[in-house]
Amino acid sequence: MAAACPSTAVPVWLSEDDLSCIICQGLLDWPTTLPCGHSFCLKCLNGLWVTKRAGVDGCPWACPICRKGPSAKPMLHKNPLLQDLVDKYRQAALELEAGPEPGPEPAPAPRSLCRPTPSQVTVQKSTTKVIQELTDLVGQLINIAKSLQMQRPGLESGLNNAPGIPHTDSSSEEEYSLDSPRNSVTFSATQKKIRAILHNLEEIRESLPGMHGSVPRQEAPREQVQEMASPLCLLPDQRCPVPRKASHCSLWAISPTFDLGSISCILEVSNNCRTVTVSRSLQPYPLGPERFLISQVLCSQSFSSGQKYWEVDTRNCSHWAVGVASWGMKRDQMLGRTMDSWCIEWKGPGQFSAWAMMKKTDLHLGLPEVVGVWLDLELGKLAFYSVADQEKLLYECEVSSSSPLHPAFWLYGLSPGNYLEIKQLNT
Template identity: 30%
Template sequence: MSLLYEDIVKFVANNLKCEICFNIFTKPVTLVCGHNYCHKCIKECWAKSVKRDCPHCRKEISSSALEINFTLCDILELQELGGRRFWDILAETDQDHKTQHAGRAITKVDSLIKRLDWLKTEIRKTEDMLSEELDTRKDYEDGCSTVQMDGSSIDSDPTSSCYADRMYSLTSQDDQEQSEEESSQELVEVDPENSNTLQDAHLAPSAEARQQSSSAEAALPAKFVDLSFSPELGNRRLVFCPEKRTVATRLGHQGRTTHDRFDACQWMANQEFLSESGCFYWDVDTTHCTGWAVGVAYSSLMRRDSLGRTSSSWCLEWSNGQLGAWHNDLKTSIKHRVPSSVRVILDMAKGQLYFQSLCDDLLELHCFKVNISQPIRPVFWLFGLSRNTLSFPKR
């Protein structure tokens, strides 16, 4: 039997299938639309249906009379004359389809397995690269560190690049410190990011961290600034307590002044720095504040301006349960827990502003490149309707 003949027989066999039972026709009948079915199959199909139509083309059949298709009956009788029966050929064809489908499925599975193996290899390469980079960074930071665990100095060379570029702290306190008494103010304001933070998220600095901080302070060329505040540079809802060195909210209305330097609950410090005035730092205790921003701004910051939302202000902010650095209304997210104490370092010569966590061994949280084209001052922003307090420890 030639291949062409075999293909013709298979084609004929596949066209002798009933579209209802998917078997070789038994007593085939033809509908007015031209489609063929087993007599029994179409009768049962119509018995289950509300209307009488063709299962294939959905054409409505007006007459219930079914005409036997004698041509198909004659073709079906050919299998009785010898040779291969149509249902055998049909079964063989179905098996070929299943085999081809299984082969395609196996090929697809093999392709997916190869793809998965490649992805695993790439993941391992990436993990190795990141691990190597972290080890290199750790070695670099260890080499740049100026403080050992016992608080002793391990890098006293002021010409060291690590010393100059990576570590910023304070020198010994000046013999003379100014102490200014300020008028009382009070504050109440809603967090601009709808802050709903928890006060227990603050983490108090450890004694060890404070010891290391003190050792680092004595080794680095930064000058501590004892911040002071005047009523005319704050919001009327803020209050400064010189004895406790705190800026806080006051829930009542007593003691309010008519001063309103800012519409928001912000306060600008008295200290003003010029581009040639050196390197300075100050510390801010945020333990008792559920939402805050600490930073610097030009002295010309407008009344309606908000810290970090203008091109002339920079800040580190904790609000809405997130830590971020803000400048020109752009936020840089910082993946770190909320620090309970922050050190702000302003290097006027380099035009750089640093934020460090005092409770994490002076870990650098963020660094800004600051364009110091005008006099610049420390600015603070308190969020929330509850009692909030920022403290400014002395050395």
């Protein structure tokens, strides 16, 4: 934002969440501030008070966040400072989206003098460099995967009897034992290398929109590597740190249940505690410090070690977030906006994102009808998959917490009837 006096201008970085209404999750519109200090859209607050007249402790005009308020409806006034900030933020966002204004077009040069501009040359060199990096990484991945296979001569059934591979006698069983400490360290280190390279590959592929078709030769090696690595995920006595497909984690599948002590009064659960629905009226849950003030809920199950996998059906909810959080997560904060919660969030087409360490990452993907959640606390990894039709990795991040983690959910509180369902998996 430009200032009248540049010498006094102070850059202030704001995100949309800083100026958002917790009720509608959009930018504040005619913001009004309650005596407790919390601000909301005037229309959203009036609508909530009219439709949720049950109130809290006999107070129908309670603040949706701190649940405090007078017995009589307070006079609501526009907060001009907040409105000015919202207007400036919206204008700045529009200017960033539109980009710089185009200047006058220069006269076309004669054909014999036409040469690539410096920016065109930079783009061309950058694209060539990225493609070369992709090629090199695929080659590294193939070599590591092959060396991994050679380190495990007894990995696949019948491999010891294959031509060219000597049979190991009892004296060498210790050397190739899956439980051997030396081989376990080597195996774990190699897996980490494969995972790191795969992660780099995905980042490079995403940085080349529209270029996938121009380098089809890269696809075959990747499929070949996946085929070589997939038996590692299928071993019943081995962990699967980052499965190629979510279904490979069926050995770690669970069906957690919603916790009635943390659920918001805006939500209600089914008898089996695996379906949570946005209620049409406030539920008479006893108030307490563990209950969420916004439409969120944790599961009763907590995890501090090992690997877990569960699936969530999102087809009947228009706005939702699915992730994990510690039990100590603040009850007036949204999932992902704290240092002890992680999630992916769908707010409509073009509004799909992931939240980790209070940082938002836009996901340019379609709506996942069923979300698979893979939590590996041994490696400190969290991954989300779309598993309804074709299994696809949506997002992966690191997790760390000093306390156990619970499955966590958010549903849009102003859309009664919306619901999420934790699928019953065969375990």
